[in-house]
Amino acid sequence: MKQVEDADILEKFSDSKTRNEAFNLLLKKYQQKIYWHIRRLVIDHDDADDLVQETFIKVWNNLEKFRSDSQLYTWIYRIATNESITFLNKQKQRNNTPLDEVSGELEQSLVASSYFNGDKLQLKLQKAILSLPEKQRLIFNMKYFDDLKYEEIAEITGTSVGALKASFHIAVKKIETFMLNEDITF
Template structure:
């Protein structure tokens, strides 16, 4: 199936008669990418499904006012990332636990997940990623797994490219150190 351009999706969305079609095209184009982005941040499949749904509800409500001053997918990634951060913060506050404890819980969820089909090395990598501070983890995932450019990540996170490069470098070094200690 031919990939539809964002401009075409936005044009169709602006017309009441083709709005649903446009949104279905948008879902087809971005839902899987957003799911995996969210899943790597919250680990749990059910939480990821809920957050993806919340993300696309917000996209539906706000797409009409999208100003086109960024790329559509970076705008959607920003919404998804903010949903994840809000979710993790609520989880931490609700349970009155530290980020480290949440990361341990996520690591245990990863180990027990029936939805995780990665091999042993992939599981070790994911567990190493979970030891990173939240922002480094997000940056690492966007760069490593989503193959986003630094300027795109900058748009999503509102952080300078230089700071992103430094955070990614530090994250890679931490992960390398963790993985080399497990051998």
């Protein structure tokens, strides 16, 4: 099946007769990528599902206002990222929990999740990623898992490319240290 172009989706969305078809094409193209982006941030499958729905509701409500001064998927990633960060901040505030403890709760959720089917090494990598500060974790996930270019991440996060490269490098070093020093038995 041929991948539909963003310009075609936007053109179809601008016509009320083909708006639903356009949104279905957009969902087919981006829903799985957005799910995994959010899931790596919030860990829990059910929370990720809810946030994907919230993200695409915002996309639906605001797609007419999309100005095409950025790429469509970076715009959607920005919405998904903001929804995830807002969710994590609410979780932190609701429980009056410091961020490092929220990471601990996310780690517990990961270990207990029936949706996680990785081996011990993958679990260790996820724990290492969860040990990163929020911004480094976000940047690492976008670069490593989503394979986004620094310019795209800069557009999504509003951070300079130089700062992103530094954050990614520091995140990689922290993960390497974690992987070398952490016992792999659970």
